[in-house]
Amino acid sequence: MQDFQAFKELLNTPKNIIIVTHHRPDADALGSSLGWSGFLKKKGHQVKIISPSDYPVFLHWMKGNDEVLIYEKSQHQSINPLIEAADIIFCLDFSSLHRINELGEQVGRSKAKKVLIDHHLDPEDFATYKFWSTEAAATAELIYELIISLGDADLIDQDIAESLYAGILTDTGSFQHSNTTQKIHRITASLIELGADTHKVARLIYDSNSLDRLRFKGFALSQRLEVLAEYNVALFAISNEDLTRYHSKTGDTEGLVNYALSIRGIVLAALIVDQGELIKISFRSVGDFPANELAQKYFNGGGHKNAAGGRSTLSLEETVNKFKNLLPSYRLKLTTSNKIRANV
Numbered sequence: 181m182q183d184f185q186a187f188k189e190l191l192n193t194p195k196n197i198i199i200v201t202h203h204r205p206d207a208d209a210l211g212s213s214l215g216w217s218g219f220l221k222k223k224g225h226q227v228k229i230i231s232p233s234d235y236p237v238f239l240h241w242m243k244g245n246d247e248v249l250i251y252e253k254s255q256h257q258s259i260n261p262l263i264e265a266a267d268i269i270f271c272l273d274f275s276s277l278h279r280i281n282e283l284g285e286q287v288g289r290s291k292a293k294k295v296l297i298d299h300h301l302d303p304e305d306f307a308t309y310k311f312w313s314t315e316a317a318a319t320a321e322l323i324y325e326l327i328i329s330l331g332d333a334d335l336i337d338q339d340i341a342e343s344l345y346a347g348i349l350t351d352t353g354s355f356q357h358s359n360t361t362q363k364i365h366r367i368t369a370s371l372i373e374l375g376a377d378t379h380k381v382a383r384l385i386y387d388s389n390s391l392d393r394l395r396f397k398g399f400a401l402s403q404r405l406e407v408l409a410e411y412n413v414a415l416f417a418i419s420n421e422d423l424t425r426y427h428s429k430t431g432d433t434e435g436l437v438n439y440a441l442s443i444r445g446i447v448l449a450a451l452i453v454d455q456g457e458l459i460k461i462s463f464r465s466v467g468d469f470p471a472n473e474l475a476q477k478y479f480n481g482g483g484h485k486n487a488a489g490g491r492s493t494l495s496l497e498e499t500v501n502k503f504k505n506l507l508p509s510y511r512l513k514l515t516t517s518n519k520i521r522a523n524v
Contacts, residue, residue, distance in 0.1 A: 181309055181310060181311045181326075182309070182310070183309065184329070186309075187295070187309045188330060190268065190293065191220075191223060191225070191330070194224045194225050194226065195225050195226070195267040195268050196225075196226050196265055196266050196267045196268075197220055197225045197226065197227045197228070197266065197267065197268045197269075197270065198227075198228055198229075198230060198262060198263055198266040198268070198269045198270070198292070199213045199216060199217055199227065199228070199229045199230070199269075199270045199272060200229075200230050200231075200232075200269060200270070200271055200272070200280055200283060200287060201213045201229070201231055201232075201271075201272045201273050201274065201280075202232065202273055202274035202279040202280060203232045203233050203279060203280060203281055204233050204234075204235060204430065205231050205233075205235045205239075205273070206235075206236075206239075206350060206351075206434070207239055207346045207347055207349070207350035207351075207385060208273055208318045208319050208320055208346075208347035208348075208350060208351040209235075209272065209273040209274075209319065209347075210231075210235060210239050210242060210245075210248075210343075210346075210347075211239075211242060211320050211343040211344055211345075211346040211347035212272050212273055212297070212318070212319040212320040212322070212323045212343070212344065212347050213229050213248075213272050213273075214229065214242045214243060214244045214245065214248075214343045215320060215323055215324075215340045215341075215343035215344040215347075216270065216272065216297075216323050216326075217229055217244055218243060218244060218337070218339055218340045218343070219323075219327055219332065219335055219336070219340055222335045223332070223335070228247070228249060228262055229244070229247065229248045229249065230248075230249045230250075230251055230259060230262075230263075230283065231248055231249070231250055231251065232251050232252065232280045232281045232282075232283045233250065233251070233252050233281075233430075234250055234252075234430050235430055235431065236429075236430055236431020236432075236434060237388075237390075237429065237430075237431065238384065238385055238388045238389075238431060239346075239385070239431075241384045242339075242342070242343050242346065243339035243340075243342075243343065244339075244343075249262075251281075251282070251283050252281075256282075260286055263286045263287065263290050263292075264290065266290060266292040267292055267293065268292055268293050268294075268295060269287055269290060269292045269293070269294050269295070270294075270295045270297060271287070271294060271295065271296050271297070271298070271307065272297050272298065272319055272323075273297075273298055273299075273300075273319040274298060274300065275296070275298050275300040275301065275302060275303035275304060275312075276302075276303070276304040277304060277306060288306060293308040293309070294306060294307040294308050294309075295307055295308065295309045295310075295311070296309070296310045296311070296312055297311045297312070297319060297322050297323065297326065298312050298319055298322075299312070299313055299314055299315075299316040299317070299318065299319055299321075299322060300314070300482070300483065300484070301314055301472065301482060301483075301484070302482070311326055314484075317348060317351055317352050317357075317359040317360065317361065317364045318347045318348045318350075318351035318352065318364075319347060319351075320343070320344040320345075320346070320347025320348050320351070321344075321347075321348055321364060321367055323344055323347075324336075324344050324367055324370075324371070325367075333374075336371075336374045337374070337375065338374070338375030338376065338377070340374075341371040341372075341374040341375050341376040342371075342375070342376045342377065342380070342381050344371055344376075345368065345371045345372075345376040345378065345381055346381050346385060348364060348367065348368060348371075349378075349381060349382065349385070350385065352364060353438070354382075355368075357486065357487075358486065359484075390429075390432075392426050392427045392428070392432075393426075393428075393429075393432045395426055396422075396423075396426035396428060396432055397436065399422070399425075399426065400416055400418060400422075400433075400436055401439060404416050404417060404418055404422065405439070405440060407443065407446070408504070408507065409445070410511075411448075411507045411510075411511060411514050411515075412445055412446055412447040412448065412514045412515060413446065413447070413448045413449070413450070413507060413514065414440035414441070414443050414446045414448075414449050414450075415440060415449065415450040415451070415452060415500070415503070416436055416437065416440060416450070416451045416452065416453075417452045417496060417500045418433060418436075418451070418452065418453045418454065419454050419496055420454040420455065420456050420496075423453070423454075423455075433451060433453055436451050437449050437450065437451035437462045437463070437464050438464060440464075441464045441465070441466065446466075447465060447466055447467060447469050447514050447515075447517050448463065448464075448465045448469055448471065448474075448510075448514060449463070449464045449465070450462070450463055450464075450503060452496065452499055452500055452503065454495075454496040458491050458492065458493055459491060459492040459493070459494065459495075459496055459499045460489070460491055461475070461479050461481065461489060461490045461491060461492065461499070461503075462488075462489050463475055463483075463487070463488045463489065463490070464486065464487055465485070465486045465487075465517070466486065466517070467517035468485075468513070468517045469485075469486075469510075469513055469514060469517035470485050470513075471483070471484075471485065471486055471487065471488040472484055472485055472488040474488070474490075474506065474510075475488035475489055475490040476488075476490075478490070478502070478506060479491060479492055480492075
């Protein structure tokens with residue numbers, strides 16, 4: 181971070197602080213926000229977390245969750261004054277203001293000092309301070325490093341450690357992704373030493389399914405999984421009717437795309453979901469195939485090389501066809517990106 185000393189001095193006296201994270205926050209977005217909030221409160225600051233939308237029930241266990249303000253469900257009149265009165269706005273786990281929907285306009289107009297803490301590509305130039313690195317496995321990793329750099333490791337208690345661990349656990353794919361480094365293991369070890377109960381966190385995130393979610397997953401695997409063997413591609417196309425049939429809630433489709441990627445020989449997997457107002461797309465890839473290029477060029481999105489997302493205003497059928505029609509131009513990359521997985 182440039183001007184770290186000035187940033188440190190900014191936090192030396194109590195401030196009104198807002199923490200904002202991206203639409204449909206995942207464990208890294210929420211965990212880093214709640215972990216950072218818990219730390220800032222210990223430093224004497226007044227802190228409010230604002231999410232542009234709701235998020236999965238299996239993340240509600242984190243300390244401070246009951247104080248998170250949901251922008252789309254609350255009266256904007258009650259939240260906008262908080263943003264206007266803020267001295268500092270921390271933007272966590274997103275790199276551009278459009279990722280927080282209508283909230284982006286409020287944050288952009290605010291006179292507060294803005295701090296970006298993120299690990300995604302191509303950050304917008306809207307922040308006074310940036311603590312940003314694409315080499316970080318998770319934003320939670322950056323939060324941990326920032327607390328250490330401030331000389332406040334002693335303020336990390338079990339609740340903060342578990343929130344940060346949750347972000348690292350999920351953004352590394354349970355330590356299976358290529359972003360799982362020696363460094364991230366050392367940080368994880370430190371969080372365990374500071375009280376993080378890894379068994380508890382993993383169970384709360386991965387083993388707290390509703391019956392409807394399990395039945396939906398079985399339906400998706402048996403009825404909505406399509407394999408395009410000639411391209412080493414697999415995809416799910418989930419209709420809004422499918423979601424309604426299984427009483428789907430926010431987060432119920434999370435992780436589904438990984439089942440498609442787990443098929444032997446698959447290099448690129450896609451999950452295309454009709455959410456009613458728009459089509460949400462998740463991409464996962466292995467090897468050198470750039471999932472983020474596909475998301476950014478054609479689906480108004482972005483992300484990491486092997487994990488990206490996008491959206492479409494076309495119908496579900498039109499979006500699926502658009503995706504399939506792109507595959508011939510990527511055939512060479514799809515069949516050579518990972519020779520180990522080249523045979524379905």
